Amino acid sequence: MTIRPRDDVALMEGYHSPQVTVRVRLNTNEAPEPPPASWEADLAQAMATIDWHRYPDRGADALRAAIGGLHGVGPEQVFPANGSNEVLQTVLLTYGGPGRTAAVWEPTYALHSHIARLTGTGVAEGERGTDFSIDLAEVRRVLDGARPSVAFLCSPNNPTGVVDPEEVVREVLAMTAAIDCLLVVDEAYGQFAPWTALDLVGDDVPLVVTRTFSKTWSMAAARLGYLVGPSWIVDDLFKVVLPYHLDAAKQVAGTLALDHRDAMDARVERLVAERRRLIAALEQLPVDVWPSGANFVLFRPRATDGGPGDQARGDQVWQGLLDRSVLVRNCASWPRLAGCLRVTIGTPDEDDAFLDALRETLT
Numbered sequence: 233m234t235i236r237p238r239d240d241v242a243l244m245e246g247y248h249s250p251q252v253t254v255r256v257r258l259n260t261n262e263a264p265e266p267p268p269a270s271w272e273a274d275l276a277q278a279m280a281t282i283d284w285h286r287y288p289d290r291g292a293d294a295l296r297a298a299i300g301g302l303h304g305v306g307p308e309q310v311f312p313a314n315g316s317n318e319v320l321q322t323v324l325l326t327y328g329g330p331g332r333t334a335a336v337w338e339p340t341y342a343l344h345s346h347i348a349r350l351t352g353t354g355v356a357e358g359e360r361g362t363d364f365s366i367d368l369a370e371v372r373r374v375l376d377g378a379r380p381s382v383a384f385l386c387s388p389n390n391p392t393g394v395v396d397p398e399e400v401v402r403e404v405l406a407m408t409a410a411i412d413c414l415l416v417v418d419e420a421y422g423q424f425a426p427w428t429a430l431d432l433v434g435d436d437v438p439l440v441v442t443r444t445f446s447k448t449w450s451m452a453a454a455r456l457g458y459l460v461g462p463s464w465i466v467d468d469l470f471k472v473v474l475p476y477h478l479d480a481a482k483q484v485a486g487t488l489a490l491d492h493r494d495a496m497d498a499r500v501e502r503l504v505a506e507r508r509r510l511i512a513a514l515e516q517l518p519v520d521v522w523p524s525g526a527n528f529v530l531f532r533p534r535a536t537d538g539g540p541g542d543q544a545r546g547d548q549v550w551q552g553l554l555d556r557s558v559l560v561r562n563c564a565s566w567p568r569l570a571g572c573l574r575v576t577i578g579t580p581d582e583d584d585a586f587l588d589a590l591r592e593t594l595t
């Protein structure tokens with residue numbers, strides 16, 4: 233007997249990011265520090281008050297009000313879900329689907345096109361420039377050609393770290409709005425960047441901005457993310473997402489976290505300073521480094537003769553780091569990123585361990 237998945241699913245590869253036990257884990261852009269101890273204490277207390285025999289608040293009202301408060305919008309403009317990946321999935325289930333198309337500009341976050349395909353949405357792939365910036369003529373070409381229902385930007389972009397400038401996002405928004413296409417700006421790393429597209433959100437603007445608790449908020453284990461957008465879009469999304477999708481513990485965890493904004497801001501500052509230090513150190517080594525507005529840095533080890541790096545060299549350096557118990561993200565085989573590796577900013581000790589291991593591997 234064979235139970236076959238859908239034909240398109242049978243051809244898919246799924247999500248690959250090895251979870252191996254190492255001394256220094258710098259591969260998934262998590263925060264290097266746990267959340268504040270006072271949050272853990274508050275959470276333990278709050279857990280004792282949960283009515284476990286009852287379904288949780290379906291509309292997650294307290295959490296949405298707290299998130300809205302953080303961004304100066306009402307709760308009706310906030311849609312939370314189990315990680316921002318579930319937010320993206322709900323957006324695509326609602327506005328994508330068979331016969332519709334989502335536009336992406338590569339290289340970018342692989343889950344945008346992957347989740348689109350899972351929801352039966354066609355994918356129109358555009359290219360970023362050689363410096364990984366958004367090229368407005370290329371945006372125009374893809375929008376005119378594919379007439380997508382949804383378009384994705386990711387700023388700061390994963391895995392390159394590039395921040396799309398405000399003028400560029402405004403131009404893309406004008407173009408997508410003109411063809412009744414929803415623009416999604418994925419700001420998973422928004423706190424590390426110099427500006428935010430949250431300022432462009434309005435009830436008459438076809439734009440949503442997604443954020444996550446997984447990175448800055450040191451809560452990857454909680455699986456909590458959200459978008460901010462027009463209230464009518466939030467209403468549509470609530471029709472599609474499963475009822476009671478956010479469990480009671482997570483709603484409390486997220487609401488309480490927002491009481492610790494100062495601690496989070498301080499972490500972001502530490503990571504940005506550490507990013508500066510790490511980039512300066514990488515610039516002294518035989519690697520090419522890209523500027524970053526996120527909590528990670530993309531780099532490409534040069535060939536042993538000093539020439540440009542390639543996939544084999546990237547794989548070799550990635551393995552050399554792993555042999556020294558340092559795990560980074562191996563992008564060496566990814567299209568447009570041949571030979572590249574991505575390292576998450578860690579604690580100063582972790583970053584020193586990474587730099588030591590890299591120096592050894594490169595010599």
Ligand SMILES: *Cc1c(COP(=O)(O)O)cnc(C)c1O
Pocket residue numbers: 261314315316317318341386390418420443444445446452455456457
């Ligand atoms: C890490 C990341 C996310 C998401 O994650 P969740 O953990 O699902 O909230 C979303 N977008 C980008 C670009 C990311 O790098």
